[in-house]
Amino acid sequence: QSALTQPASVSGSPGQSITISCTGTNSDVGDYNFVSWYQQHPGKAPKLMIYDVSDRPSGVSNRFSGSKSGNTASLTISGLQTEDEADYYCSSYTSSSTRVFGTGTKVTVL
Amino acid sequence: QVQLQQWGAGLLKPSETLSLTCDVYGGSFSNYYWNWIRQPPGKGLEWIGEISHSGSTNYISSLKSRVTISVDTSKSQFSLKLTSVTAADTAVYYCARGPSILPNNWFDPWGQGTLVTVSS
Numbered sequence: 299q300s301a302l303t304q305p306a307s308v309s310g311s312p313g314q315s316i317t318i319s320c321t322g323t324n325s326d327v328g329d330y331n332f333v334s335w336y337q338q339h340p341g342k343a344p345k346l347m348i349y350d351v352s353d354r355p356s357g358v359s360n361r362f363s364g365s366k367s368g369n370t371a372s373l374t375i376s377g378l379q380t381e382d383e384a385d386y387y388c389s390s391y392t393s394s395s396t397r398v399f400g401t402g403t404k405v406t407v408l
Numbered sequence: 409q410v411q412l413q414q415w416g417a418g419l420l421k422p423s424e425t426l427s428l429t430c431d432v433y434g435g436s437f438s439n440y441y442w443n444w445i446r447q448p449p450g451k452g453l454e455w456i457g458e459i460s461h462s463g464s465t466n467y468i469s470s471l472k473s474r475v476t477i478s479v480d481t482s483k484s485q486f487s488l489k490l491t492s493v494t495a496a497d498t499a500v501y502y503c504a505r506g507p508s509i510l511p512n513n514w515f516d517p518w519g520q521g522t523l524v525t526v527s528s
Contacts, residue, residue, distance in 0.1 A: 299469070301452065332513035336453075343502055344453065346516035355516060387453050391513040396468055397443075397455040 302327065302388055302400035309406040315376040318403045320388035321369060326398055328369035332391035335364060335373045339384045347386075348373060375405070383407045410435035414503045414519035416488075420526050426490040430503030430519055437461060437484040441506035443515055444477060444488045446499040454499075458506055459486055493526045500524075 303321040310316040320327065320335075327333055333351045336344035346355055348364035351371060361376045371390070375382055388400035416428035430442070444456040457467035459477040467475050471490070479486045490497060500523050504515035 330511060330513070332511060334514040336515070343518040343521050344515070345518075346514055349514035349516075350512075389453075389455075389513055389515070391511050394469070395466055395511070397458075397513055399445075399453040399455060402452040 299326075299392055299394065299396060299398050302390060302398055304386075304388060304400040304403045306401070307404045307406065309408055310375075310378045311408045312378055312380065314378050315374060316378060316405065318373045318375075318386055318388075318405070320371040320373070320390075320400045322371075322390055322398070323369055325393040326390040327366065327371050329393055330391045331366065333364070333366060333371040334389045335362075335371075336387045336389065337382075337384045338387065344387065378407055380407050410505060410517055412503050412505065412517055412519040414501075414522050416522055416524075418522060418524055420493050420524065421528055422494055422526060423492055424526075426493050426497065426501075426524055427487065428501055428503070428522055428524070429485055429487045432484040432486075432505070437481060439508045441508070441510065442477075442479065442486045443504045443506045445502045445504055445515065445518075447502070447521075448496075448499040456488065456490075456501075493524075495526050498524065498526045 335348040338344040351366045352364040411433045414430040438461040441458045443458045476489045500521045503519040
């Protein structure tokens with residue numbers, strides 16, 4: 299099972315919107331609406347930001363939103379803030395009943 | 409508020425067995441799947457496997473021959489064993505709670521992470 303493909307880095311200025319893509323195959327992202335997204339600050343454990351493609355856990359800002367089209371899922375951060383600077387990972391359920399993570403994207407707030 | 413507290417040896421020699429345990433506090437243990445995930449230094453996340461409260465397991469194929477995840481519901485804890493470790497197994501290992509029903513895919517919350525270093 300190969301890792302899902304994410305851009306290595308994405309940047310934006312405070313207040314702007316950015317979108318991170320997560321491309322898989324029709325055996326994972328394309329076949330299930332079970333994509334989740336995680337935010338990880340340096341030296342910290344990942345934090346769940348989005349699950350089931352577009353649902354937000356309680357306590358997560360509504361500036362974070364998710365979507366999916368075909369084999370590609372996306373995470374959009376609107377109204378970018380300095381505290382959003384972190385690494386972001388997507389994850390999907392797979393047809394082998396396993397899970398696969400994305401390669402990770404470093405978000406920089408300019 | 410569920411919390412996961414993990415513990416185990418952080419320095420191993422090649423060919424030894426990695427052993428980590430994750431204690432679950434403050435919530436139901438029986439209604440969820442429990443996962444192990446690792447992250448090599450400076451690299452991305454890799455799902456290792458999961459176990460249900462009843463002991464049903466599922467592992468990533470690349471580690472299946474070396475990994476065992478077990479559960480002790482009386483102590484609300486689950487454990488990871490990885491045999492014959494090499495330097496490639498050096499990583500921060502995380503435990504995490506997963507969904508109650510499969511198929512599904514989310515991990516929340518996570519343990520604090522344990523750096524396991526394999527070195528002679």
